[in-house]
Amino acid sequence: MSELLQAVLDSEERSDLRQFISELRHQEKSYLLRNDILTAYTDYCNKYQKPNEFYNSSNLGKLIYYTQEIIQEDSNLYLIIRPKIAGQEVYRLTEDLSVDSLTVQDLLDLRDRLVNRFHPNEGDILELDFGPFYDYTPTIRDAKNIGKGVQYLNRYLSSKLFQDPRQWLEGLFNFLRLHQYNGTQLLINGRIQSQQQLSDRVKQALVFVGDRPSDQPYEEFQYELQGMGFEAGWGNTAGRVGETLEILDELLDSPDHQTLEAFISRVPMVFKIVLVSIHGWFGQEGVLGRPDTGGQVVYVLDQAKNLEKQLQEDTTLAGLDGLNVKPKVIILSRLIPNSDGTLCNQRLEKVHGTENAWILRVPLREFNPKLTQNWISRFEFWPYLETFAIDAEKELLAELHGKPDLIVGNYTDGNLVAFLLARRMNVTQCNIAHALEKSKYLFSNLYWQDLEDKYHFSLQFTADLIAMNAANFIISSTYQEIVGTPDSVGQYESYRCFTMPDLYHVVNGIELFSPKFNVVPPGVNEKYYFPYSRTEERLPSDRQRVEEMLFTLEDSAQIFGKLDDPSKRPVFSMARLDRIKNLTGLAECFGKSAALQEQCNLILVAGKLRVEESDDNEERDEIVKLYRIIDEYNLHGKIRWLGVRLSKTDSGEIYRVIADHQGIFVQPALFEAFGLTVLEAMISGLPTFATQFGGPLEIIQDKVNGFYINPTHLEEMAEKILEFVSKCEQNPNYWYEISTRGIDRVYTTYTWKIHTTRLLSLARTYGFWNFTSKENREDLLRYIEALFYLIYKPRAQQLLEQHMNR
Known part of the structure; x- marks a missing residue:
């Protein structure tokens, strides 16, 4: 007990x-x-x-x-x-x-009875249990190490070296012989025939490069190294080659996990990456703020740019420039013929500021052109994913002239497509959830039948189970995304045990202690988001235009509300207009507090201004609700609502202009998986108040560089904001103190350089693990395929038939 x-x-x-x-x-x-x-x-x-x-x-x-x-x-x-x-x-x-x-089964039966009190299940229900598939893989013991999977895996692998050095070194030797680029052999050639010979030749090569100037280019001594059995890939100079060989020598003689990680992170094995982000408007202009886009588009674009930059840097350091190695990153999205003036109807689009990163858009098959030629909500997208993956495979093989080395899925639909592609091409698969809807919608699995017409959660949660279990590794932005906090359940943890009455029971949906989980937070695009105090980098014309748009511009079809006193301190928020982002909750919080209205104005940048302009049900509901709140609390003259599409330049400048006015940023989401806008606001210098439900708990240190709020307690939220405003009035330096600490927090912890270096290290380590462990995943993948073909696909087909009749 x-x-x-x-x-x-x-x-x-x-x-x-x-x-x-x-x-x-x-x-x-x-x-x-x-x-x-x-x-x-x-x-x-x-x-x-x-x-x-x-x-x-x-x-x-x-x-x-x-x-x-x-x-x-x-x-x-x-x-x-x-x-x-x-x-x-x-x-x-x-x-x-x-x-x-x-037991877990007893609990799931109990929950079923609660839903079907008058129509109890007759007989048994399908049970899904992924537990046995993790029995033969290493698992983390201590919960505090969940999310540090690669560190654990490196320790595990290096310990294997001690336990069975001959077998392990044989695996390492074969792994090094494996690597090629476009048919050209890398690392070691046929002159090295065994692991013992490898060890001897490494020591010989170390003496050779040690006698040369450390900055001597690799090309000047490459033929001597080839004679010893070493091909390109060890380094671009004698010094770099020596460092890499030194690490390998240490790994062969006295292995430990740090040495293993240091060596594997240098192995040139990732050159072609596919990032899958398919459901929304994916482009570089005119797409942000659309339903289902925004944060994910920003994340993936920034990730692609920085991955390509890091791959180029790694390639140069490895000494591969002479082989004309050109790393390539492809963002796989869907082509939308009716693209509303954006470039989403263009098959191939180069990512700005890169040499070889591209957006590849593949159209949906025209089951019903009235739907498939237009944007389709993420809640309705499920019937098209399998055929999209089949078509995308052909396009990717053509664009990359072969298979990718890594496929990264984004959101549930992108992760399912990543699984289908990785399965067909036998490629390492990485999952990034961004948000798991099961945590966002209360009782969404228990009462899925009531919500099915609107949200189709039976398809989404099944796709989640498929993709997260199939993935070789999973990236989360925060620890709590995986297993929550001492008093709240994590997003992935919520998939461990749940019921979908009359469909299936999940008795073990995911192994949280698996080393596949890794916390790798994203960064901020520092080209567009930087502190307001860096005035030399700000264009006066942009600043003036944004200033007018935020505070004084009249007669605009995209702006609602005229401020009686634009000089009041602005309370600012920017997000999609949906229920979870809860901007209507912030408006109601402002409306309920006369004291806050006395001191501040409320400025919102959110979605559309008119119901008839939106295709999204939730957005339409929130538009109606926001107007009702404005009228109910008589906020006219105190609120300004901008329904504008912003370029990244304007998006960054908006934060800075609000900071010029010593404003604050409030992120009032009912749940936030990570909180990219929180980072953007903080790096811009805005004191930030963010939801205590989700990722901001790990970004912000409460009352040090920002503040937690409970968005379900509106009066308490208003009091916290008022307390800050009052302190600023009493001590003018207080605003600057919080602002400066917020900027420092982002620069020390949340940069894309940290993110991409970590992601590529993970890709190499899990690729090495898959090769050396000889782990037989075929039984797991067959089980997952059964779930796809017997549960997911028939339900997707039913939804497609509904779409055909629209």
Whole structure:
């Protein structure tokens, strides 16, 4: 039994537990989530005048703190307790407080009964269990090391060297013989025939390059090295070749994980990368702010530019310039014929500021041209992914003159296509979720049937399970994205165990302790987003134009609201206009606080201004809601709403102009997977208030370089903003202190140089692991294919038939 529960039952607090349960019986809710439980416990303590010490420190208080869910069924109470990160226990309490432990299957049956109370399942339901496929792979033991997969894998691999050095060194030797570029052999040639010979020749080569000037170009001594058995790829100078061979020599003689990582990170094995981002408008101008785009487009474009730059740098350092090696990065997206004036109808578009990075757009097959020639919501996109992947494979092979070395998926649809491509081409697959919708929409799996017409979560969650389990490695922006915090469940953790009533039970959906998980946060595009104080880099014309747009410009079809007093401190936010981004919540928070209206103006850059201009259901609902809030709280003269499409230049300058006015940035999302706008605001110098639900918890250090807010508590949110504004009035330096610390935080932790170096190191390490471990993934991939063809594909076909009739 849970130690938390046992401690209560073995103490005088047993009667308090009984009393608390009695209070719960009077509630209408039969399913309580953590916030409901904490509220009920607070009410209980207040009603029975319990001291603060009891609330915070009693055994019952600790039990309540770690209880994620309470379900009431008949006379029984079920507690879902999460005593530690990535751990869950389920117990049934009867009326006389006797306790039974429940299995995962029991819990899923219970949840099904809650949904189908009047139509219980007849017979069994399909169970999905990925657990056995992870039994033969290394797993991390300590939850605090989740997300550090590559460090763990390197330790594991280097320990294998000690346990079975002959077999392992044979694997390393064969791995080095493997590498070529367009048919040209790299690293070692046929003059080295065994791992012992490799060790001897490395020592010989070290003496040879050690006698040469460290800056002597590789081309001047390449033939001598070839005679010893070494081809290009070790370095571009004698010094660099010597460093690489020294690391290999150390790895062969006395291996450890740091040496292994240092060596593998230098192996030239990644030259062609495909980044899959398919559902939205993907372009370089005129696409941001569209439904389903924005953050992901910015992320992938910046990633592509910096990956290509890093690949070029790595290629030069490896001494491959003489072989005319040209690294290539392709962003795979969909071609949209009716592209609304953007370049999304263009097959191939070069990425600005790069030598060899491209956007490759592949059209959907014309099942119904009325749909497939236009943008399609991410919630409706599922029927087209398989045929898109088949068509995209041909296009990629033609553009790359062969297979890519790495395929990176973005979002659920991109990750599923990445799986289909990687499976067909036998290529390393990386997943980046950006956001897992299951965490964003409450009870979305439990009541999926009620939401299916609008969101099609049965397809999305099945695609998530397929892609995340098939991936060789997964990148998350934060630790909590994987396994949450001590008091909240992570996005990936939510896939470990769940039910979709009448469809399937997931008893083990993902192994959170797998070394495939790695935390690699993105960076900020420093060309467009930089501190407001760097005035020499700002164009006066841009600054003046943005200033007018934000505060004074009238008679614009894209701007709503005229400010009575433009000199007030601006409270600013910029996001998509959808329910999760919660800009309407920020507007209501502002509307409820007369004091905040007295001190500040509210400025929003968000979506469209008119319902008839939007194709997205959620955006239309939020437009209506925002106008209603403005009227209800009479915010006319105090709010300005810009429904504009912004270039990156203007987007960066908007943050800086708000900073010129000593404004603040508020990110009020109900949930935010990472928070790119938080980074953009902070690097620009804006004191930032961001949601405590999601990634900003790891970006911001509360009250040090920014502030956490709870977007569900509007009055409390207003008070926190007001408290900051008041401190700034009393101490003019306070705004500058928070601003400066925010800038420093981004520059030390969130740059694209850090991100791309890490990503390429991961790609090489997992490629090496796949080769040397001889891990047989075929059984896992066959299981995943069964899920795709027996669950996903028939449901996608049903949705396609609906689309054909529109």
